[in-house]
Amino acid sequence: MKPIYVLNGPNLNRLGKREPHIYGTTTLAEVEAICVEAAGERPVVFRQTNSEEALIDWVHEAIDEAAGILINPAAFTFTSLALLDALKMFEGPVIEFHISNIHKREPIYHRSYVSMRADAVMAGLGATGYGVAVGALLRLVEA
């Protein structure tokens, strides 16, 4: 069975340690456990990077290896045409995920390049929302 890839962008390694009023107190290690539990028997490849290059390389890897991608691109959401181009090469389902509701925030957080490829966009459910997103991705993968 092909895994789902859960990819996380810059600064999310600090989850649970800063700005708890926006991002909550759940750590990235706890998010990984939530994703693994929500995926059941489906394997999960869970990664985080602060590097745009690494994130793009992992999307390329997913083209051959993954059944679906759940991605929180963090700041690259709003800046990276290269990430959008890489995601366009992936043929399976893609869910864009944000812990906070980006549309409630400053205008610079409103224009997502990744949304131009994503099959679904989820924002504002908090870190535990990753589990909801994994469930939704599995339904898209298995449809």
Ligand code: CA2
């Ligand atoms: O809400 C999200 O999941 C975001 O993708 C998080 C990004 C932010 O740039 C997006 O607008 C929304 C990263 C925010 C900074 O990362 C932190 C992580 C943990 C604690 C504090 C900041």
